[in-house]
Amino acid sequence: MPELVPPSARYKASFIDAVREAQALGSGLGDTLEFDVAEMEQDFASVLAELRRFEPPAVPPEGFVNSEALWLVQGDTYLGRVSLRHRLNERLRVFGGHIGYEIRPSARQQGYGTLALRLALGRARGLGLERVLVTCDADNLGSRRIIETNGGELEGEFRLDFHPKVIRRYWIAL
Numbered sequence: 001m002p003e004l005v006p007p008s009a010r011y012k013a014s015f016i017d018a019v020r021e022a023q024a025l026g027s028g029l030g031d032t033l034e035f036d037v038a039e040m041e042q043d044f045a046s047v048l049a050e051l052r053r054f055e056p057p058a059v060p061p062e063g064f065v066n067s068e069a070l071w072l073v074q075g076d077t078y079l080g081r082v083s084l085r086h087r088l089n090e091r092l093r094v095f096g097g098h099i100g101y102e103i104r105p106s107a108r109q110q111g112y113g114t115l116a117l118r119l120a121l122g123r124a125r126g127l128g129l130e131r132v133l134v135t136c137d138a139d140n141l142g143s144r145r146i147i148e149t150n151g152g153e154l155e156g157e158f159r160l161d162f163h164p165k166v167i168r169r170y171w172i173a174l
């Protein structure tokens with residue numbers, strides 16, 4: 001069974017492959033598309049440190065909250081990742097919510113996105129959260145299905161002045 005684990009050097013080769021896949025397709029979370037693969041090959045420790053920089057007990061800079069990165073893996077294979085924010089701030093309440101996720105292109109449409117969110121909800125429950133906010137673009141049908149399958153209750157659809165697409169906000173009770 002795939003599991004959620006902290007980012008680690010064990011998955012270096014597979015993670016870098018996944019970044020290549022995402023960049024070739026132009027589909028993934030913003031930072032995935034911005035990674036410099038050559039730099040990652042050279043200095044993976046910095047990538048790991050960057051991904052884990054807001055984990056407690058770190059004190060995030062103004063405007064950020066504590067969060068953790070979790071990777072969905074099976075064996076040595078990286079399948080996708082989750083970002084779990086430990087609380088909301090004003091910005092995340094509007095857009096972004098508690099949990100973001102991404103599945104590598106070659107592993108999509110096989111249920112891993114649904115599983116990644118389910119496992120992340122378990123972790124959020126373990127942190128003591130009682131409900132989580134998850135947002136997605138209204139036209140991201142895969143993400144909508146993932147959230148709805150995991151019990152998301154639609155708060156509504158919203159237009160934001162800083163985002164090009166209509167978004168949906170869902171709450172999931174834990």
Ligand SMILES: CC(C)(COP(=O)(O)OP(=O)(O)OC[C@H]1O[C@@H](n2cnc3c(N)ncnc32)[C@H](O)[C@@H]1OP(=O)(O)O)[C@@H](O)C(=O)NCCC(=O)NCCS
Nearest residue numbers: 028101102103108109110111112113114136141142143145
């Ligand atoms: C969105 C994303 C996470 C989906 O991951 P996934 O592993 O393919 O999701 P699943 O296989 O669990 O699919 C969940 C459901 O969505 C459907 N689905 C998946 N991708 C879809 C798509 N592109 N169009 C329509 N439906 C889609 C699946 O058929 C499945 O439906 P079902 O529950 O009726 O069986 C993945 O495409 C991705 O990483 N995209 C880029 C980053 C992103 O958009 N992240 C979410 C930000 S809110």
